[in-house]
Amino acid sequence: MWSCERVVGSALDVEEVLGLYRASTLAERRPVDDVERFTRMLAGANLVVTARTGEGRLIGIARSVTDGAYATYLSDLAVDAAYQSKGVGRELIRVTGEAAPQATIILLAAPAAVDYYPRVGFTAHHSAWTLDGPEE
Numbered sequence: 001m002w003s004c005e006r007v008v009g010s011a012l013d014v015e016e017v018l019g020l021y022r023a024s025t026l027a028e029r030r031p032v033d034d035v036e037r038f039t040r041m042l043a044g045a046n047l048v049v050t051a052r053t054g055e056g057r058l059i060g061i062a063r064s065v066t067d068g069a070y071a072t073y074l075s076d077l078a079v080d081a082a083y084q085s086k087g088v089g090r091e092l093i094r095v096t097g098e099a100a101p102q103a104t105i106i107l108l109a110a111p112a113a114v115d116y117y118p119r120v121g122f123t124a125h126h127s128a129w130t131l132d133g134p135e136e
Helices: 014-024 035-044 088-099
Strands: 002-007 047-053 058-066 071-079 104-106
Touching: 002 058, 002 088, 014 035, 014 058, 014 071, 035 058, 047 088, 058 088, 071 088, 088 104
Parallel strands: 071 104
Antiparallel strands: 002 047, 047 058, 058 071
């Protein structure tokens, strides 16, 4: 069995989280080879929920930024491929929502996950925009 809990992102073992991102395929779209930047990503998220097995293995993470009142940007939802389709992602989203119950959860779906989010209650929003940061 597994369970979810809210944690402090900067307290997580970065290498363990990087392993999860690779096991979930989210590594394809995140800077996993830049450990310093990835460490800042974890530390800068003010709402982090993890899923672990009973033995303590990290199998999922929801990494968000929230004001706690109006908006929660769920920037990463990663579940180890071996644990997908078992309710882990749904539970990570639920616990994230409980942490800021008045806030709307906002996310940008990875192409492979576009069909997942409507199944767990999200609705598409057709006026989202992004502005990329400078090339490194």
